[in-house]
Amino acid sequence: MSNPRAVALYSGGLDSTLAIRVMQEQGVTVEAVNIRTTFRCCKSPAAQLAAELGVRLTVLSVADEYVNLIRKPSYGYGKGMNPCVDCRIYMATMARKFMQEVGACVVITGEILGQRPMSQKRCDLAIIERQSGLSGRLLRPLCAKLLPPTIPERDGLVDRERLYAFHGRGRKPLVNLARQLGIRRIPPPSTGCSLTEITFAPRVRDLIECQPDAGRADFELLSVGRHFRFDRQTKIVVGRNEEENAWIELYFARENRDDMILVRPENFVGPVGLVRGLRVHEASRWAGAVLLQYTRQADPANAAVRVLQVNQPEQVFQVQPLAFDETVETL
Numbered sequence: 001m002s003n004p005r006a007v008a009l010y011s012g013g014l015d016s017t018l019a020i021r022v023m024q025e026q027g028v029t030v031e032a033v034n035i036r037t038t039f040r041c042c043k044s045p046a047a048q049l050a051a052e053l054g055v056r057l058t059v060l061s062v063a064d065e066y067v068n069l070i071r072k073p074s075y076g077y078g079k080g081m082n083p084c085v086d087c088r089i090y091m092a093t094m095a096r097k098f099m100q101e102v103g104a105c106v107v108i109t110g111e112i113l114g115q116r117p118m119s120q121k122r123c124d125l126a127i128i129e130r131q132s133g134l135s136g137r138l139l140r141p142l143c144a145k146l147l148p149p150t151i152p153e154r155d156g157l158v159d160r161e162r163l164y165a166f167h168g169r170g171r172k173p174l175v176n177l178a179r180q181l182g183i184r185r186i187p188p189p190s191t192g193c194s195l196t197e198i199t200f201a202p203r204v205r206d207l208i209e210c211q212p213d214a215g216r217a218d219f220e221l222l223s224v225g226r227h228f229r230f231d232r233q234t235k236i237v238v239g240r241n242e243e244e245n246a247w248i249e250l251y252f253a254r255e256n257r258d259d260m261i262l263v264r265p266e267n268f269v270g271p272v273g274l275v276r277g278l279r280v281h282e283a284s285r286w287a288g289a290v291l292l293q294y295t296r297q298a299d300p301a302n303a304a305v306r307v308l309q310v311n312q313p314e315q316v317f318q319v320q321p322l323a324f325d326e327t328v329e330t331l
């Protein structure tokens with residue numbers, strides 16, 4: 001009989017790394033799925049760690065509809081604007097589809113009962129299992145002994161005795177288990193999800209309130225730059241460093257939309273700005289003036305910016321500095 005197959009929801013963190021190793025210890029063949037959202041750190045170590053574990057890794061991105069969870073989560077937010085229960089349901093649903101595609105019999109995760117107040121209470125784990133369509137097929141190897149047996153356990157494909165009963169937030173027992181199981185590189189404890197950050201929340205709230213129809217690209221923009229509101233429908237995003245300036249330029253080229261303009265310094269060294277919304281033309285001079293606030297290398301009497309818009313000729317015009325209290329950063 002061939003080995004049972006499992007699909008692991010894999011973030012590259014310690015818990016999901018351990019979940020995979022625990023299953024491998026009892027001969028289960030694991031395929032890992034790493035699901036990317038706009039808000040998770042793109043420097044996740046998942047690829048390297050998956051290679052060390054000897055599992056095939058598939059990276060999937062959430063679809064445009066994912067932003068609906070952030071706008072109106074059925075199960076509420078955590079301490080930031082993180083809709084963790086809805087997000088876990090969404091990811092477990094993606095993993096279920098992947099499980100069916102590759103002919104696996106179970107989805108495994110690194111969730112631990114009581115570890116996270118927002119999404120790992122006993123009732124949350126049950127909701128995630130049921131709402132993702134994985135009833136009986138969502139196995140949490142690190143706390144399985146505290147939960148009802150799953151179908152693969154009942155069928156004898158997975159030995160429940162070799163699963164664990166971890167509970168709560170303690171990391172030390174998990175690090176000890178990792179050492180016992182021969183995991184040499186212990187991943188850091190961060191979730192890497194900016195939605196959990198309290199300082200990021202006002203920016204998300206501002207977008208939801210001012211632009212109820214905001215799409216994925218608008219949410220993507222939240223992770224970059226300084227944000228200012230010209231009015232409720234129009235905002236400017238200003239790069240904070242060279243990397244962000246380059247990102248904004250690429251974003252502008254990629255989106256190719258006529259409700260967006262790019263504002264570049266013409267005769268001084270400074271950041272670029274992206275204006276997005278209903279009144280981009282009215283906001284362009286103001287945007288140029290905002291750029292002036294973030295450079296010391298402009299001659300205020302002479303400073304000019306270049307404005308680019310899809311299907312429109314480029315324009316160059318002079319800008320005047322604003323009074324400091326004329327701009328309010330939304331974060």
Ligand code: SF4
Binds near residue numbers: 083087191
């Ligand atoms: S921390 Fe972020 S990625 Fe993780 S479950 Fe919560 S919302 Fe989703």
